[in-house]
Amino acid sequence: MVDLSKRDLLKLSGLAGGAVALGSGLSGCGLGSSANAATGLSPEKNTLFASLPEYKLGSKPVVGDMMRITFLGTTPLERLTQSCSSVFVELGNGECFVFDCGAGVTIKYTTMQIAYSKMRKIFFTHLHGDHTSDLTHIYCFGPQGDAKSPLYIWGPSASGVQDPVDGTYYDDGTLNFAYHFREMNRWHTESQSFVPTRYTDSEGDGYDIFATELNWRNGDTSRSWTTRPSIPKPPSGQWVAYEANGVRVSYFPAIHGRAGSVSYKLEWKGLSMIFTGDTKPNRFLIENASNGPTPVDVLISEMVVPPQFWATKLSGQSDPNNVEYQLALKNSWAVQENSHTPQKALGYILNEIAKNGKPPRLAVGTHFQAEDDTIVPALADIRSWYSGPFTVASDFMVIDVTRDAVTPMRAIVSDYAWNPPPADPRSGYTDDPKYKDKRPVNPYAPMAPLAQFDPWLLAHVIPPCFYDQEDLSCVTPYPPPYKSE
Secondary structure: OOOOOHHHHHHHHOOEOOEOOOOHHHHHHOOOHHHHHHOOOOOOOOHHHHOOOEEEOOOOOOOOOOEEEEEEEOOOOOOOOOOOOEEEEEEOOOOEEEEOOOOOHHHHHHHOOOOHHHOOEEEOOOOOHHHHOOHHHHHHHHHHOOOOOOEEEEEEOOOOOEOOOOOOEOOOOHHHHHHHHHHHOHHHHHHOOOOOOOEOOOOOOOOOEEEEEEOOOOOOOOOEEEOOOOOOOOOOEOOEEEEEOOEEEEEEEEEEOEEEEEEEEEEEOOEEEEEOOOOOOOHHHHHHHHOOOOOOOEEEEEOEOOHHHHHHHHHOOOOOOOHHHHHHHHHHHHHHHHHOOEHHHHHHHHHHHHHOOOOOOEEEEEOOOOOHHHHHHHHHHHHOOOOOOEEEOOOOEEEEEOOOOEEEEEEEOOOOOOOOOOOOOOOOOEOOOOOEOOOOOOOOOOEOOOOOOOHHHHOOOOOHHHOOOOOHHHHOOOOOOOOOO
């Protein structure tokens, strides 16, 4: 049994001066993958994350030649401490990028006081629900905040996989996803369009979408779909999803789920980061992490706990002769074989990159249930191959990147945060809403809050004067007819 205190973890991790360089001495604990379920380490705390230096919101603006990477979702299954996958990148030139947005992450964005206007460029590694599901909240409620300009989406092309039952080739690419996503949310977007949802100088409405499809096989980026033809296509190129304002976001194939997953590399002013998304161990990553003029500053890769650990957690059993455990173990092995990077495999990949002379300044494991009883064995597995700087991501981990330092921190946040104030400088300059009523007798002009209701429904509304004679709708009633003009 190993009981790793915070002090022990600090010592083993080589944490000094706010820099993470988790040393090879951890392997001396003798904890390999097979020890995960029996280490005696706590599943109820994350000593590594707690040991990081504090970052207070707003204390250090992102300016100059600086990149900030914030982890808002770091697990494949949502839990109170970790939402599903999302990484937010902010640059000193004001550009912001979202990589994946799985279940529960918008709560974390709000908590970090990241405005909706900073979530208008979203890059999907693949179209699994735990990487896309909170797009609904960002899209539906962003225009009610300061996101009153088009939403840009990038993601992989169709898999080309044939249905084994009826032979169908489904169009499961990003363009079809974006089209049906827009229609799925039609009732919501119309019902919310009685308030302004567009800036006066915007190329489109906050409910407009521009989707670019990234061909995972040949690097083509020419296919796109938009709700409004006048919206300009973002600049792209061969294996380059986006290139503007000195920023390049390139992509390369990942191997996850089925054909049609990608990984991303962001480069700006000599700084760089890679986000793999979910993937099996592959040589695309080694190549793209090794082919730049300098090492990648932050390499973010998924890794998963061993199948034995999954099986115990899922079945509640650890006896290898137990039938439920055996079934859970077989399923866990199959999921890993289909989709994911084992801990030791990530160590091997990092070692191969280092052998090419380009070890990342910091490597980060994510998509991982981060707690003491998983982190310590994972570090031992990584260290069996790789001795460079490495850490494990948790929600609210913030990494500041400059040419001089790569500094992981732990954000101090409020459990009671409201939406942040507007960040778009155009927030005071909006067009009239789609459903408008500009009559001078309308106390809400130019908004028309009753324009979309059937008169039969309105006839059953309880008059506000019945319950509050000081209510605006009692003092200044909305005049009939209830329709937009």
